[in-house]
Amino acid sequence: MGIQKTFYEAMREHGVTRRSFLKFCSLTAAGLGLGPEFAGTIAHALETKPRTPVIWLHGLECTCCSESFIRSGHPLTSDVVLSMISLDYDDTLMAAAGHQAEEILEQTIEKYDGNFILACEGNPPLNEDGMYCFQGGKPYVEKLRRMASHCKAIIAWGSCASWGCVQAAHPNPTRAMPIHKVITDKPIIKVPGCPPIAEVMTGVITYMLTFDRFPELDRQGRPKMFYSQRNHDKCYRRAHFDAGQFVERFDDEGARKGYCLYKMGCKGPTTYNACSTIEWNEGLSWPVKSGHGCLGCSEDNFWDRGSFYSPETNLTVGGGIESTADKVGGILAGAAAIGVAAHAAASVISKVKNSDKGGASHD
Amino acid sequence: MNSNVASGLREAGGKRAEYVFEAPVRLWHWVHTFSFLTLAVTGYLIAHPLPSPIGEPSSHFLMGNIRMVHFISAYVFAVGFAVRIYWAFVGNKHSREIFMLPLWRGRWWRGLLHEVKYYLFLTPREDKRLGHNPLAQTAMFFFNTVMTFFMIITGFALYGQGLGLGSWADRMFGWIIPMLGDGEGTRNWHQLGMWVMLMFVIVHIYMAVRADMVGKRSSVSVIIGGWRMFRDDDS
Ligand code: HEM
Ligand code: SF4
Numbered sequence: 001m002g003i004q005k006t007f008y009e010a011m012r013e014h015g016v017t018r019r020s021f022l023k024f025c026s027l028t029a030a031g032l033g034l035g036p037e038f039a040g041t042i043a044h045a046l047e048t049k050p051r052t053p054v055i056w057l058h059g060l061e062c063t064c065c066s067e068s069f070i071r072s073g074h075p076l077t078s079d080v081v082l083s084m085i086s087l088d089y090d091d092t093l094m095a096a097a098g099h100q101a102e103e104i105l106e107q108t109i110e111k112y113d114g115n116f117i118l119a120c121e122g123n124p125p126l127n128e129d130g131m132y133c134f135q136g137g138k139p140y141v142e143k144l145r146r147m148a149s150h151c152k153a154i155i156a157w158g159s160c161a162s163w164g165c166v167q168a169a170h171p172n173p174t175r176a177m178p179i180h181k182v183i184t185d186k187p188i189i190k191v192p193g194c195p196p197i198a199e200v201m202t203g204v205i206t207y208m209l210t211f212d213r214f215p216e217l218d219r220q221g222r223p224k225m226f227y228s229q230r231n232h233d234k235c236y237r238r239a240h241f242d243a244g245q246f247v248e249r250f251d252d253e254g255a256r257k258g259y260c261l262y263k264m265g266c267k268g269p270t271t272y273n274a275c276s277t278i279e280w281n282e283g284l285s286w287p288v289k290s291g292h293g294c295l296g297c298s299e300d301n302f303w304d305r306g307s308f309y310s311p312e313t314n315l316t317v318g319g320g321i322e323s324t325a326d327k328v329g330g331i332l333a334g335a336a337a338i339g340v341a342a343h344a345a346a347s348v349i350s351k352v353k354n355s356d357k358g359g360a361s362h363d
Numbered sequence: 364m365n366s367n368v369a370s371g372l373r374e375a376g377g378k379r380a381e382y383v384f385e386a387p388v389r390l391w392h393w394v395h396t397f398s399f400l401t402l403a404v405t406g407y408l409i410a411h412p413l414p415s416p417i418g419e420p421s422s423h424f425l426m427g428n429i430r431m432v433h434f435i436s437a438y439v440f441a442v443g444f445a446v447r448i449y450w451a452f453v454g455n456k457h458s459r460e461i462f463m464l465p466l467w468r469g470r471w472w473r474g475l476l477h478e479v480k481y482y483l484f485l486t487p488r489e490d491k492r493l494g495h496n497p498l499a500q501t502a503m504f505f506f507n508t509v510m511t512f513f514m515i516i517t518g519f520a521l522y523g524q525g526l527g528l529g530s531w532a533d534r535m536f537g538w539i540i541p542m543l544g545d546g547e548g549t550r551n552w553h554q555l556g557m558w559v560m561l562m563f564v565i566v567h568i569y570m571a572v573r574a575d576m577v578g579k580r581s582s583v584s585v586i587i588g589g590w591r592m593f594r595d596d597d598s
């Protein structure tokens with residue numbers, strides 16, 4: 001294998017100064033919610049550990065995850081993180097193309113078998129043997145399977161790789177599948193969102209490269225440090241929610257006063273993401289702050305739950321019958337009421353008939 | 364009726380009577396009813412909030428209070444149900460009726476058929492069992508017992524979202540959320556559960572009142588006093 005460069009050496013080669021490097025370490029420690037003493041730990045790890053290669057694959061996707069990633073809040077972070085990962089393979093960002101590019105994959109397998117991280121943006125379609133996503137003369141799903149079988153761990157970037165997202169929305173004509181349903185024998189971390197927040201992405205990847213393990217995950221495989229709270233839990237309009245003050249129309253008095261957007265279909269109450277804390281575009285804003293509800297983009301099935309502008313969402317996903325709980329329930333309860341009334345009427349009639357016949361009733 | 368039941372019989376003015384629902388069962392019935400109604404009203408208001416009160420948010424806590432009442436009655440509902448399950452182990456044989464359908468008994472199936480026919484006006488006579496008739500028992504099992512479980516599991520899973528990941532509610536019930544798709548889906552099924560239980564309430568009240576009026580055994584008073592009276596006792 002030869003002598004491998006450490007992360008630090010790789011960064012220096014990319015023109016990152018020692019000063020920037022140390023700043024990056026303290027920023028990262030703060031960003032991950034670790035104590036200040038961890039800046040030293042991170043620096044030490046990056047100085048001594050051989051660089052872990054990252055292969056970044058693109059399946060069916062819109063590249064919004066990459067777009068978000070390269071706009072990471074602090075310019076320092078994006079520079080440093082990109083220098084950590086850009087050396088290997090990323091169809092969108094790398095200089096190599098064609099056969100040259102595809103060769104990198106084989107070389108990585110040869111040199112770093114079982115030691116590289118596979119970052120997946122987008123997902124593979126399975127219908128027609130995977131023909132709906134074709135790269136380098138092969139269905140994408142084959143490329144994914146081959147790389148996955150040699151990697152150490154997988155990052156599922158965004159809602160596409162984590163849940164399926166729009167291409168997997170009902171009726172999912174290409175049978176697009178989230179990564180965890182195709183690759184079942186490798187550890188996978190999900191970083192959902194459409195796209196995920198830049199700082200969340202860099203935070204996750206830095207943590208993994210530095211500590212050589214996943215951060216703590218929740219039940220569904222998302223890093224707890226960024227996905228353990230709903231947007232609703234930290235929303236600055238939460239006081240209006242609790243007070244019962246809701247926007248009813250986008251142009252009403254409540255909208256001007258910044259009331260809660262629950263009745264406008266805000267999905268904050270069921271959406272696990274860090275938008276209400278980290279916010280977007282270097283902490284500039286997030287949907288609710290600009291007067292629009294959360295769409296729930298980091299949740300499974302968010303395309304299939306119906307209107308983004310109604311609090312009433314679809315009960316079933318992709319079953320064909322798109323109906324809300326209230327509609328189905330109203331019909332059930334209504335049917336019960338009508339049934340009861342009809343049966344009561346029939347009972348009276350039958351009783352009258354029975355007593356005409358001098359029937360059994362003694363009371 | 365067989366002899367071990369006969370020991371509970373008493374003669375009352377020519378009418379036979381039987382102690383069916385013990386005090387804890389009757390008490391639970393009403394705790395269950397009123398906590399359910401409170402949950403249904405507050406739950407509906409969570410899904411369809413009231414008009415906004417005027418003023419600064421610091422002087423109001425309308426939605427907060429509605430949710431709080433929902434959660435307090437949820438605890439009453441859940442703890443009541445837990446006590447009721449305990450009573451099924453120590454109570455009389457009728458106390459187990461809503462938890463178990465005796466599917467292995469031919470007599471029960473014949474009774475079920477008889478009840479269906481009776482309610483379709485195909486058979487004139489209602490038989491005179493003491494506890495629930497097989498049809499009522501089936502309805503109660505699916506629409507009350509199972510649904511109560513369902514509402515508690517989905518409700519506390521949603522509650523766990525508010526308490527936070529790793530909270531007791533999340534650890535005990537959080538698994539239901541991915542099973543039902545996602546948080547939004549869980550909320551929807553929780554809401555549909557309310558309608559299903561309301562449907563049961565409508566039919567249940569009708570059946571009970573009707574049985575009192577046209578049947579041959581007391582019905583409404585049983586869940587208040589515990590004794591089942593039989594009129595027209597010629598068997
Ligand atoms: C039969 C009993 C119950 C009924 C009829 C009921 C009804 C409802 C309804 C209609 C909603 C609104 C759903 C939506 O907005 O889509 C709701 C929400 C909720 N229910 Fe229940 N519920 C019941 C039992 C419970 C129990 C036992 C709990 C346990 C704590 C619970 C906890 C919740 C929570 C946490 C929410 C979400 C409220 C929020 O976060 O704003 N419910 N319920
Ligand atoms: S705007 Fe959305 S996230 Fe904020 S409090 Fe209202 S419902 Fe919750």
Ligand code: SF4
Nearest residue numbers: 273275294295296297
């Ligand atoms: S606010 Fe909601 S829809 Fe917008 S990015 Fe965050 S999770 Fe996605």
